[in-house]
Amino acid sequence: MTAPVFLVPAGTLVEAGGLLLVTGDEGRHAVTVRRLAVGEPVECVDGAGWRGRGVVAAVRGKDALEVRIEDAGYDPVPAPRVVVVQAVPKGERGELAVETLTEVGVDVVVPWAAQRCVARWRGERAAKGVARWRRTAREAAKQARRSHVPEVLDLADAPDIVTLLGTATLAIVLHESAALRLATMAVPPSGDVVLIVGPEGGLTDAEVAAFEAAGALSCRLGSSVLRTSTAGTAAAAVVLAASGRWS
Numbered sequence: 369m370t371a372p373v374f375l376v377p378a379g380t381l382v383e384a385g386g387l388l389l390v391t392g393d394e395g396r397h398a399v400t401v402r403r404l405a406v407g408e409p410v411e412c413v414d415g416a417g418w419r420g421r422g423v424v425a426a427v428r429g430k431d432a433l434e435v436r437i438e439d440a441g442y443d444p445v446p447a448p449r450v451v452v453v454q455a456v457p458k459g460e461r462g463e464l465a466v467e468t469l470t471e472v473g474v475d476v477v478v479p480w481a482a483q484r485c486v487a488r489w490r491g492e493r494a495a496k497g498v499a500r501w502r503r504t505a506r507e508a509a510k511q512a513r514r515s516h517v518p519e520v521l522d523l524a525d526a527p528d529i530v531t532l533l534g535t536a537t538l539a540i541v542l543h544e545s546a547a548l549r550l551a552t553m554a555v556p557p558s559g560d561v562v563l564i565v566g567p568e569g570g571l572t573d574a575e576v577a578a579f580e581a582a583g584a585l586s587c588r589l590g591s592s593v594l595r596t597s598t599a600g601t602a603a604a605a606v607v608l609a610a611s612g613r614w615s
Contacts, residue, residue, distance in 0.1 A: 376390060382440060398433050420440040451561065452474050452563045463504045478528075557611070
């Protein structure tokens with residue numbers, strides 16, 4: 369049976385032979401839901417690359433357990449870094465997008481208030497939406513056994529995306545009418561690969577023109593038109609395979 373993974377505070381550094389106390393929601397889940405007992409194997413990650421493997425050394429009440437770390441170290445930072453600009457979908461499709469993007473290995477997710485988004489995040493609603501996406505990324509990272517939790521940035525607008533494109537090594541706008549095909553693109557070995565996913569209502573001509581002027585290339589995935597909540601995951605999979613990160 370695969371050892372369960374628990375997320376501990378960022379910056380955790382416990383060497384082999386040391387003890388790590390898992391508390392809070394993670395400790396409560398381990399003790400009351402998973403009912404872990406002394407001697408059972410576990411893995412702990414800090415979301416920033418540290419990973420420790422060990423066994424339960426002691427159970428402390430209902431919401432904490434002590435893990436004896438037997439092997440620990442840092443997983444390398446993936447390259448190239450894959451950044452997905454995700455237009456905010458309606459309903460729960462946003463969390464679905466973040467969940468699957470995290471599972472395939474995306475490194476950064478940028479929620480984008482595109483002009484034709486059906487869902488409108490403003491003020492407190494934007495803050496709550498970003499918080500939900502961040503929680504989803506954390507849970508999905510544990511499910512996928514990732515030591516690096518994807519960063520979910522604050523809600524962005526089109527000018528923010530143009531600025532982001534200025535730092536990209538390769539930038540792609542997903543567009544069903546594009547002549548270029550994503551599968552034929554050469555993916556750089558390092559830097560940022562930015563994928564822009566439009567909303568349910570589609571990209572406006574002005575948005576596409578602004579992104580292309582900033583250096584992005586319009587590409588299509590294939591003959592099918594995917595939902596906004598799944599297009600980014602499919603595109604990220606193509607990039608991750610081409611980059612060698614899935615080798």
